[in-house]
Amino acid sequence: MINGIINVYKEKGFTSHDVVAKLRGILKQKKIGHTGTLDPDAEGVLPVCLGKATKVCDMLTNHDKIYAAELLLGVETDTQDLSGTVLSQKEVRVEEKELRQIIAGFVGEYEQIPPMYSALKVNGRKLYELARAGIEVERQPRKVMIHSIIIKEIQLPVVKMEVHCSKGTYIRTLCHDIGQKAGCCGCMQKLIRTQVGIFGYQKSRRLEEIQQLADQGRLSEIIVPVDSLFSKYPAVHTRENCNKQAYNGNPLAPEQCIEQLTEKEAIRLYDAAGQFIGIYQWKEQHYVPVKIFWETK
Numbered sequence: 001m002i003n004g005i006i007n008v009y010k011e012k013g014f015t016s017h018d019v020v021a022k023l024r025g026i027l028k029q030k031k032i033g034h035t036g037t038l039d040p041d042a043e044g045v046l047p048v049c050l051g052k053a054t055k056v057c058d059m060l061t062n063h064d065k066i067y068a069a070e071l072l073l074g075v076e077t078d079t080q081d082l083s084g085t086v087l088s089q090k091e092v093r094v095e096e097k098e099l100r101q102i103i104a105g106f107v108g109e110y111e112q113i114p115p116m117y118s119a120l121k122v123n124g125r126k127l128y129e130l131a132r133a134g135i136e137v138e139r140q141p142r143k144v145m146i147h148s149i150i151i152k153e154i155q156l157p158v159v160k161m162e163v164h165c166s167k168g169t170y171i172r173t174l175c176h177d178i179g180q181k182a183g184c185c186g187c188m189q190k191l192i193r194t195q196v197g198i199f200g201y202q203k204s205r206r207l208e209e210i211q212q213l214a215d216q217g218r219l220s221e222i223i224v225p226v227d228s229l230f231s232k233y234p235a236v237h238t239r240e241n242c243n244k245q246a247y248n249g250n251p252l253a254p255e256q257c258i259e260q261l262t263e264k265e266a267i268r269l270y271d272a273a274g275q276f277i278g279i280y281q282w283k284e285q286h287y288v289p290v291k292i293f294w295e296t297k
Helices: 016-027 051-061 096-104 127-132 171-181 207-215 226-230 240-247
Strands: 004-010 032-034 043-050 065-073 075-077 086-089 108-112 142-155 158-165 186-196 235-237 267-270 276-283 286-292
Touching: 004 016, 004 051, 004 207, 004 226, 016 032, 016 043, 016 207, 032 051, 043 051, 051 226, 051 286, 065 171, 096 142, 096 158, 096 171, 108 171, 158 171, 171 186, 226 267, 226 276
Parallel strands: 043 186, 075 186, 235 267
Antiparallel strands: 004 043, 032 043, 065 158, 065 186, 075 086, 108 142, 142 158, 267 276, 276 286
């Protein structure tokens, strides 16, 4: 079984589930999970976890993300992007200077109402299922964080921008909200996710490329090991006679480790031979497990 993460470039037209299904066929293994959905019309970075790396799917989902987005002013759709039905069209009269100020006003924390066409659930049903049935329900606003919006180009009615945001942010909805503030409505015309945590689009691979590498026996070239996600934590190795305790997820005293850290914090724990075990946190004079990736062989 392959363990690690592949930085997949999801192409337009595929769902995130499509990517996982195709990778199961390419890699000949079932234990695969993606790290947060991308709309079928969107493209870009989709880290996919393999084997025991599926334990970090939730952690990667929580990472900040960066998008290259195109906002089309003057058009409102039911999906908040161009895949939907046009609900209204308005003349774009906003001046560029005012538009820049409006966009800048969204930087920071703001309450965003999730779109009806989303995978969020209300009373056990996904919102997009209700939307397709012609049912609209009230959605509670959720706090999201927009760290930055860099305007790349304004050629009205189109605005190209780079958005750095927290998890749970809908760029479609951000485009819609900017349009509302500008008094002319708006929707998302194009979206590319360029960064998820440490994974950037420059090193992402399309499914076709992954298939070619698999056929050539070169998959190891693009498998990112799990421990690389935690490179900000110092590496600590157990003493050889303490390996078994670490494998079993037991707390470890500092003297059971080779490296003696002055700062007690989260660590990457390895056995004496350098095999990654998991992430440990300092608590009550011991290192205690946060997440164990070791599996008995």
